Structures are given as structure tokens and as C-alpha cells.
Amino acid sequence: MKYWRHYKRMVRMVFTPKVDHHYVPDIYGRSASKMVDIRWDKEFKAMADEARKNGRTLLYYDRLHTLYQAIRNIARNKPAQDQKIRILEVGVYKGGGSYFMARCANHLFGQNITIEQFAVDTFGGHDAKDIPKGADGVHTPGLFSDTSFESVRDYLGAFLFVKAIKARIQDATDVTRDKGFHLIHLDTDIYEPTIYVLNTYAEKLAPYGILVLDDYGFTTCPGIEKAVTEFLDKHPGAFTRFELPTGQGILVKTGGN
Template sequence: MKRTIARNGKLLMEKLIFQARKSLVEPRLDRNRDSLLISWATYSPWLLDDGFQNCHSLIKDYTLVDLYRCYELWHLLGQVKHLDGDILEVGTWRGGTGGLLGRRAKELGLDATVYLCDTFEGVVKTGSSDKSYDGGEHSDTSAPTVEELIAKLNVSNIRILTGVFPEDTAHMIENRKFRFCHIDVDVYQSGKDVLEWVWDRLPIGGLVVFDDFGFASTTGITKLVHEKEMHPGLVCVQNINGHAVFVKTS
């Protein structure tokens, strides 16, 4: 009886989610390239990970990134724990995903600094590839907001770099190496500049995670990933959850 109620509740929830997405998301789709995605997979490893759950409860009000992509960042950082190098995030907003990377690095015992880079004045370098952006989006944040989250997370491995990356701040980390880079800048030119700056600073096996891959509103990042994914020296995982991942192979 209990099981039947739980099962019916779950089916109802899935139906509601489907209907909500149908009315909210579907009207915005480009029929030539988009469709409504609902994965048939059910395994949810974040439910088994107390460290992640605890961290996510602290960062969830400071991020625009959904649970699934947050868990993927958490998991992927563990995959490069054997490499040397720091961690770079460009596109931090209120610090949610950056704070998560800091907490995960601490949990893994990594000898690494997590550099969080943002203008704190919103998105920059918008162009014709970025249909939904004019510039200045996501300016509703500040470095003190990120510091507030860092204090809640009780980590001391995070450094904030304020300004346009790479132009204003990259000189401060010019000689560092990076095992992991999270690019969450929404638009083509910023994404390209970050990728090209960080690539030679990654070891073999290092990861670049692109947020914004495949969203209807962030077409510039999807274009960037497609431009670069066949380049020699990398494997690209097109993860159909809003992430694409480059693994450096040579």
C-alpha cells in the first residue's frame, strides 16, 4: 500500500514536471535543434553522497546551476585529484559552484587554490552568436556576497579575482597550472578567451567543464564547443545536461 502511494506520487510529480517544462520551456525551443529532454536514467548518486548533500544545502541559494550539474562538478573534481595544479572558475556570480569546488577540494585534501573570477558587474563581450544577451546580465552580486558563502563553507583555499578575465586579472595567476577549469560565462567570446588562456596551463588529463552547453539562451557556448571539439589533443564529452567537458589528451 505504502509503496503504491509512493509510486503514484512519483508518477504524478514526473507528469507535473513534464507539463511545467512543456508550457515553460517548449515555446522557447528552436525546432531545428532543440527538443524537450527528460532522461530515462534514474540513478541519482548525489542522494548517496553526504558530503555533497551537506555542501549543496549551503550553496544552493548562491547558484544558478541545477543540482545535476553541481553534482557533476563535485564528481569530476574527484576524477583529477591525482593531477597537479590549481582550480579555475570564470563566471562565479554569487559563488555557488565556485564554493562547491572549494569545499570539494578541501574534502579531497587537494593542495590547490581555487581561483574564482568575475566582473561582479555582469556578462561582458556579448556578440552576434549570443542571441539572448545584451551585456550586464547577472550583475546582482558582489565579492562580499561570495565571501559570505566562503565563510559558511568554512574553507580557506579560495581566492577571488575581480575584473574581466583574462584582461584584468589573469596576470595575477600567469605562472600557475590548472588541473580543472569551470567556464560559466554564458557567451561566446568570453568562453573562447578563457579556454585559449587556460589550455596550455592544463596537464594531460586536465578538465575543462563548459556550463551553458545546449541551453536555448546560451547559443554562443554551444557554437564554441562545436568549433573546438574536433581539435587534436582533446576528447569532448557532450553531456546533454547543460555541460560539455573537454579532457586534455596530449
């Protein structure tokens, strides 16, 4: 692994990538050139640019587009006006992902739908309790601590329906557990909070509720796929799983528990 990273760096030094291009595995066939660029969707691009412009999210257009689609699907299902749409992000870091979801929800649901959104993070990076015995070796206690609760709370203050909470999700008692979420974005990179959220919130997703797991299948984040597989083994038939080439996994609640 160490040598592979070194090799990739050398290749990058020799072959400078074209502007706006990355080297990625050759998984798209010849017809890739016919694909639309998701940024041609002006509605999406405007909201993604707005969320990305302050450098507050690690999510690039591809992953933001998945969240955009999730929110658009909820909106297209025309929620009843007396229904509250509930959104949760766990793993907020500098707040850009939560901002983007709030921006999309605000725009796509219209004035008559009530939204409740939570943004939960330690805002001090990974907690040592979540990294038993060094865990995956990449994620260490304190990683992602270059942020602050106050700055994220103020940034998300643009949306009155968003509540930022400083806590490990395992201790976040003010995130109501009795009512189902319509969308959960789970982006902590590690096993412990992921399995906790799956066990605590996934079963209570609203009907057709969507759970998006970032870094699913990533070699650097093996805990995510492990947690999902363990969880699904205990709930056969209750969820449909999609593994996306964006590096995200999706669970859609499709059945009973």
C-alpha cells in the same frame, strides 16, 4: 520561440508538476526508474545542500554532481603531496559554484595537498564588450549584475585558498597563466569569454585536466558550443569532448597540442 515559451507556461498552469519534479524532454527510457538518485550519496548531498542553501548558485544537483565527480577523480588519482591542485571558476555570480568546488576540494584532498583556487567575475554582469552586435539576443550587458564582489569575497573567505578576482577574465592578469589548472569551470553563458578561456587556459590544463562548460548545447547559449567547436577544430587529438544531458560540456586533455 516566443509562442513555444507561452505554450509551455500554459501547460505548466494546467498541469501542476509534482513537488521535486520538473518537465524535461523524454530522453530517459523506461529503466529511468532504476537510476539511483545522486542525492543518496550523503557526502555529495551534504556539500551540495550547503552550497545551495543560501541561494547563491544557479547550479542544481545534476550539474553540481558533475563538478563533484571531477574533483573526486582528481583526488582518486592521488596527487603527490608536493603538488599544488589548481582550480578556476570563470563566471561566479553570487559565488555558490566556487563555494561548492572549494568545499569538495577541501574535503576530498585532505590536509596535505595544497589547493589554489581562483573565482573570476566582473561582478557587474556581462560586459558590453563581450556582446558584439547584440550577440545571442538573450544575454545583454549588465545581466547578472545583482551581486557584489565584496559579498562574494566574504562568502568565499571561508576557504583561505580561494581568491576572488573582480575583472573580465580577458583582463584578469593575476590568474597565473604559466601553470596548468586541474579543473576549470567555465560558466559565462557567452562566446567571447569562453573562446578566450579556451585559447588561453585549455592548452595549459594539467595532464588529464578537466574543463567543464556550463550551458553547453543550450538553445539560449549558442556561443558555448560554437566556441568549443572552433577551438577543437584547431587542436585535433588534443582533447576529448563529452556532451552531457545535464547541459554541460566537458573537455579532458588527452593529448599534445
